[in-house]
Amino acid sequence: MSRLFVPGPVDVDDQVLNAQAQPMLPHRSNEFEVIFQRASEKAQRLFFTKNRVILSASSGTGMQEAAVRNFVNKKLLACVNGAFANRWYDVAISNGKDVEKLDFEWDEPVNPERVAAAVKKGDIEALTIVHNETSTGLQNPVKEVAEAVREVAPDTLICVDAVSSLSGTRIETDAWGLDFVLTSSQKALALPPGLALAAVSDRALEKAKTVKNRGWYFDLLLLEKHRLKDSSPATPAMSLIFALDLQLDRILSEGLENRFARHSAMAKRVQTWAEEHDLSIYAPQGYRSQTVTAIKNELEIDIADLNAFLLKREMRLANGYGPLKNKTFRIAHMGELHMEDINTLLEAIEEYLKK
Ligand SMILES: Cc1ncc(COP(=O)(O)O)c(C=O)c1O
Structure with missing residues (x-):
């Protein structure tokens, strides 16, 4: 190999690749719903969350779009110290949001005090931050940023891109008070590309209820409604979910x-x-x-x-x-x-x- x-995309284990070759099932069948539920429950352990994990038939950028559409009526803060943080900023701008950009040098971490100062006025509904900037190999101090924000702006939702770090390093969604943590299948999870996973807090879903024009495909309330029935509103990426189910067993057994x-x-x-x-x-x-x-x-x-x-x-x-x-x-x-x-x-x- x-x-x-x-x-x-990274190398995928042969067994995991082969898991994709299982025969299809009707996606509203009990057989598939059992697998869908099992995979999303196991995924909660990777995110260190007791809350739900959404499985989305998209790459990670889809979940970046979900965050800005679901959590922001107006104002968002984008912490930017790399190319993927900048992409999240672009995603927010192209969705018509009022975005305050907090720029840092690319070889400097996001600074918790500067973030706290930017959210202090209380008008920032959500902030975006990349945990592991794949463009620079820099890991941002997300836990410290979340702590600093909580102190001055407890209602601001904290949205984290963990696309290239989740399952390779510890990210404690619940303990660190993160509201939305997204990842892609083709990085540390070592699956083929095409699937995104996101942990969503209860208060993030409450906030989504107040936001208009969330769109349809990435409407987290619609995704949650179907998830409660062990399914998704549109046809799920079934082969990738078969692979995820097996890969999560491999990860948890390691x-x-x-x-x-x-x-x-x-x-x-x-x-x-x-x-x-x-x-x-x-x-x-x-x-x-x-x-x-x-x-x-x-x-x-x-x-x-x-x-x-x-x-x-x-x-x-x-x-x-x-x-x-x-x-x-x-x-x-x-x-x-x-x-x-x-x-x-x-x-x-x-x-x-x-x-
Ligand atoms: C940190 C980070 N965020 C977002 C993305 C975009 O993810 P995707 O290509 O799965 O949409 C990438 C892709 O490399 C990334 O490394």
Whole structure:
């Protein structure tokens, strides 16, 4: 099997791929509803929530759109320190919301005090923040931001994009007081793309009742109404849900703590290796991602050429994202990857650098 060290889509285990090949069922049948319910209940454990987890036949961006449509009549705060946070801002603007953008340098974490100052007036209905910026390999201090916001603006809903971190590192939805946490299937969950999952708090659903023009496909109240009947309003991504059901068993049998430790050990290995090779990490110490590392391309490596070299060994890594293309390159360490894979990749990069 080739090894994808790109931050999604990532390699999917063969058994999980094959689970998609199960015969279809009528989606309103009892047989399918049992699987749908089972998968969404198991998913609650990944999010550390006792509240519901919505399964959406969309990629993660669909759930970014759901947040802005369901929780905001007027004003939203978008915390932006990377490309995907900026996408969420764009999604809100294109849905006609009044968005205050709180910009940070891309190599700086979102600062809890600045967020608290921005929501203090009490007119911000919801804020958006990306937990793990895949574009920069920076992990934002979501727990601290949520705490700071609660103190000054307890009604502001906290919406978190955990697309590239959920199941690779601990995100405690309920304990941290998060209202909406979304993720995509093709990242740390190691499933094929096409499914999004989101944990939704009770108060977020209460707020949605007051919001007009939530749309239809991503109306969380409609999704919740059907979820209570173990289904979804439109036809679910059935094959992906078969795969999710199995993958959640695999994840839970690995054990969440073991899984987090595996990701963290791989992150440490990549980050230490880079520093030992005179390459610095884009994200500052203390805020480095557990699932993807962006390394500054201080050696001016031709990333396309490096990837062509790696591809002969059936491996690929990712160039920098957007404005960081060629200025950084990214090594993902998520999903099904293990330390042996990371070691093989790093050895191959060393061989390339020697040449
Ligand atoms: C942090 C983050 N948010 C959002 C997205 C968009 O997710 P999707 O492609 O599943 O819509 C990505 C995709 O890479 C991402 O990394």
